[in-house]
Every structure is written in structure tokens, then in C-alpha cells.
Amino acid sequence: MEQVQLGSTGLKVSQICLGMMSYGDTAWRDWVLPAEDGHRFVRAAAEAGVTFFDTADVYSQGLSEEITGQALRAVFSRREDYVLATKVFMPMGEGPNDSGLSRAHVLDGIDASLRRLGVDHIDLYQIHRFDPSTPVEETMEALHDVVRSGKVRYIGASTMRTWQFAKLQRAAAPHGWTEFVSMQDHYNLLYREEERDLLPMCLDTGVAVLPWSPLARGRVARPEEAADATPRGRSDVQFREDYEGADFEIVRTVGQIAESKGVSRAQVGIAWLLSRPVVTAPVIGATKLAHLEDAVAATEVVLTSEEIDRLEAPYKPRPTDMHR
Numbered sequence: 001m002e003q004v005q006l007g008s009t010g011l012k013v014s015q016i017c018l019g020m021m022s023y024g025d026t027a028w029r030d031w032v033l034p035a036e037d038g039h040r041f042v043r044a045a046a047e048a049g050v051t052f053f054d055t056a057d058v059y060s061q062g063l064s065e066e067i068t069g070q071a072l073r074a075v076f077s078r079r080e081d082y083v084l085a086t087k088v089f090m091p092m093g094e095g096p097n098d099s100g101l102s103r104a105h106v107l108d109g110i111d112a113s114l115r116r117l118g119v120d121h122i123d124l125y126q127i128h129r130f131d132p133s134t135p136v137e138e139t140m141e142a143l144h145d146v147v148r149s150g151k152v153r154y155i156g157a158s159t160m161r162t163w164q165f166a167k168l169q170r171a172a173a174p175h176g177w178t179e180f181v182s183m184q185d186h187y188n189l190l191y192r193e194e195e196r197d198l199l200p201m202c203l204d205t206g207v208a209v210l211p212w213s214p215l216a217r218g219r220v221a222r223p224e225e226a227a228d229a230t231p232r233g234r235s236d237v238q239f240r241e242d243y244e245g246a247d248f249e250i251v252r253t254v255g256q257i258a259e260s261k262g263v264s265r266a267q268v269g270i271a272w273l274l275s276r277p278v279v280t281a282p283v284i285g286a287t288k289l290a291h292l293e294d295a296v297a298a299t300e301v302v303l304t305s306e307e308i309d310r311l312e313a314p315y316k317p318r319p320t321d322m323h324r
Contacts (some may be wrong), residue, residue, distance in 0.1 A: 001049030001299060004280060006083075007181045008206030009154060011123070013083050015274065016295045017052040017210060018045045019283040020068045024060025032060060033287055035067045041286055042071035048296045052083045054184070054210070054283050056128060057109060058090035062116050069117035079119065086113050087158060089128035101131035106142040110151050126156040126184060130164040136171040144177035156182035156210070162197040169205075180207060184283060187211035189220050189250050189269055189311060193320040203278040211273055214282035220269035221294075223255060224248040249314035257307050266291070270298035272311055 003012040022031075023038030042053065055068045065086060076082050088109035091099035099105060113122065125146065131139065146152045157165055157180045165183065172179045183202050185194050188211065202209050215221050251265075258265045273282050286292040303311075 001296065003051065005208075006124070006154070006280060007202075007208030009181050009208075011083065011154060011181075013052040013281055014050045015281050015299050016045075016050050016270075017054050017085070017281045017283045018042065018050050018292070019212065019285045020053060020055040020064050021059045022285045022287050023067050024064040028060040028063075031287065035063075035070070037287075038064075038067040039071040039074060041289070041292060042068075043075050044289060044292055045286075046075045046082075048292065050296070051081065052085070052281055054085040054124075056087035056090070056126075057092055057113050057116075058087070058128070061092065062112070065113055065116035066118075069119060073118060083123045084117065084119065085124035085126060085156070086117065086122055087126040087128040088113070089131065101127055101134045101139040101142075103138050103142040106139065106146065110146045114151060121151055121153060123153045124156050124182060125152040125154070126158050126182070128158050130157075130160040130168070136168050137175075140168060140172040140177050141175070144172070144175075147178045154178075154181045156180050156184060156208075158184035158212070159186060162201055165198065166201065182208040182210055182280070184210040184212055186213055187273070187279075188214050188216045189254065189272055189315075190216040190247070191318070192312075192315055193318065196320075199276075199278045208280035209276075209278045210281055210283050211279060212283045214273050214284055215266055215269045220251060220254055221264070221266040222251075224251055247314050247316055250311065253310050253314065257303075257310065261301070263297070263301055264294050266294035267298040267301050268303070268311075270295055271301035271303050272308065274299060275303055275308060 001014050001016065004015055006013050020038065022033055023035065024032045026032055053068060053072060055064045057065060072082055088106060089099065089101055097104050110125065143155045147155065155178055169179050185198060187194055199209060254265050254268050258268045270282055273279050284295040
């Protein structure tokens with residue numbers, strides 16, 4: 001698999017990033033898989049050339065980080081051979097300082113993540129959301145300090161308004177603090193609202209884009225009548241709310257193009273993302289080996305300009321506040 005630069009940095013990552021939210025504790029989400037499956041998928045991903053792995057402290061309340069660290073140590077002989085990303089912001093306890101982006105929580109969060117992951121540094125440390133209750137200067141200085149400490153190599157952000165992202169970047173620049181090099185945002189054929197402002201900003205400033213939910217929780221990869229034909233599709237309330245009434249003409253077009261090219265629907269959906277100049281590496285979730293195989297195969301699928309136009313034409317704008 002091709003290794004590409006993470007935005008304007010010199011760090012190389014695989015074109016596909018394996019998201020580790022799918023492995024953890026069913027008490028957290030009933031569709032996640034146990035640790036042994038996490039190890040199996042990491043090994044399969046590594047054998048396919050994937051070197052980029054993403055998790056978060058909140059996934060299974062820390063267990064995903066533990067599984068991720070254990071699996072990576074078992075599969076890779078050197079720490080330098082993979083790129084590890086995790087996140088901070090979401091509640092990790094019931095105390096008043098157990099969430100957010102205060103200096104206190106950022107410094108506590110990085111140490112806790114390092115312990116669970118069993119590593120001495122994290123390659124990409126991402127803020128999971130914008131924190132309106134903490135001054136942006138406090139957050140950016142704290143993140144700069146964890147970079148200067150050697151615990152983190154680069155910092156990134158995820159899922160926020162364009163003005164919020166710009167405000168954070170602007171707070172860092174005058175002080176010479178570390179700026180974000182990546183944005184992990186919600187982006188797929190059924191949700192393209194970030195094309196208005198956030199993605200153009202990222203492209204203009206050299207910020208890597210790492211789309212999460214690249215197949216709209218699988219809906220892009222399934223025909224309309226099978227939209228909810230998975231455990232997650234049936235139980236994930238957010239899934240249902242996000243895509244209720246989504247334009248299934250797009251899904252039908254995905255199916256037509258997949259059939260004409262002799263590839264899977266999933267490959268078409270991910271290939272479309274990879275065709276976007278702003279996209280560095282989609283973060284894919286895999287609960288079946290076929291999910292991983294499709295993502296890897298998508299890196300070899302080339303869509304024509306006519307096929308891209310057909311996929312994009314039916315899209316209808318929708319509210320932009322689904323995950324804020």
C-alpha cells in the first residue's frame with residue numbers, strides 16, 4: 001500500500017487508517033468485538049500494508065487503547081514501523097475535570113493514554129471535539145507542552161465548526177505553539193457538508209483530512225432494502241438519526257458503478273473519498289475481514305470523472321450540526 005505524507009508534515013502514513021473503536025467491551029457498544037478480534041484485524045491490516053491506527057481514550061472507556069497497544073506490540077517488531085493516533089476530550093469519569101480540554105485534563109489524559117497503550121509516545125494526539133468552556137490559549141499551550149515533552153509528535157483535531165478550528169490554530173500561531181496538522185471529520189458520499197468551509201480551509205493550509213465513517217456506517221455499501229441489516233445498523237441510535245431519509249439515489253448509483261467495474265460497493269465509496277485532493281487517509285472500521293479487504297482494494301480503484309459526477313449529482317444538503 002502506498003504511504004503518503006500526513007498533510008504538510010514529513011510523517012508518512014498508509015492510505016488507509018484502521019479505526020480501533022470496533023474492538024473493546026460490548027457493555028460500551030453491543031456491536032464491538034473482543035480483544036482477540038482486535039489483534040486479528042491489526043495483523044491482517046499490517047499484512048496488507050496498513051501502518052496507521054486510530055483510537056480514542058473514550059472507546060470502551062479505555063479498553064480500546066489497551067487492545068490497540070497490545071496488538072501493535074504483538075504485530076510490529078519496532079515502534080517506528082507504525083503510526084499511532086488517539087484522542088482526548090470525552091468524559092473518562094464522573095469528576096468535573098474528567099473531560100474537556102483544560103490543561104488539567106489534557107495532561108492527565110495524555111499520561112493515562114500512554115499507560116493504556118503501553119508506549120512512550122503517541123504520533124498523533126487529537127482533540128475529539130471543541131471545548132467551549134476552556135480558553136483556546138489554555139488548550140493550545142497544553143498541547144504544545146505535551147509535544148515539547150516528547151510524549152506526542154503531532155497534534156490533530158476532530159469534528160468541529162470551521163470557525164472553531166480556525167480559532168484554535170490562530171491562538172497557537174502568535175506564540176509559536178504547535179499547530180494542528182490533521183482534521184478527522186465526518187465525510188462520505190451521504191454527508192458532504194464539510195465541503196462548504198472546513199475542507200477548503202484544510203486544503204489551503206496543508207492540513208491532512210482523515211474522514212471518519214467513510215461509508216456512512218455501512219449504508220453506502222448496502223442496497224436500500226438492507227440499510228439496517230447489521231447489529232450496529234439496528235442498535236445505533238445516532239446511525240438512525242444521521243441518515244434517516246438519506247438520498248438513496250446515491251446508494252443506487254454506487255451499486256451501478258460497482259457492478260459495471262466488477263468491484264464492491266464499499267470499494268467505490270472509499271475510492272471516491274481517495275479521489276478527493278484534500279483526503280489523506282479514511283479511517284475505516286472493520287468487524288469483518290471483508291471490510292478491511294475492501295478498504296485496501298479501494299486504493300487501486302480509479303473512478304472516471306463521469307463516474308464521480310454521477311455519484312455526486314444526487315446529493316442534497318443537510319443540517320451540519322449532527323455531531324457537534
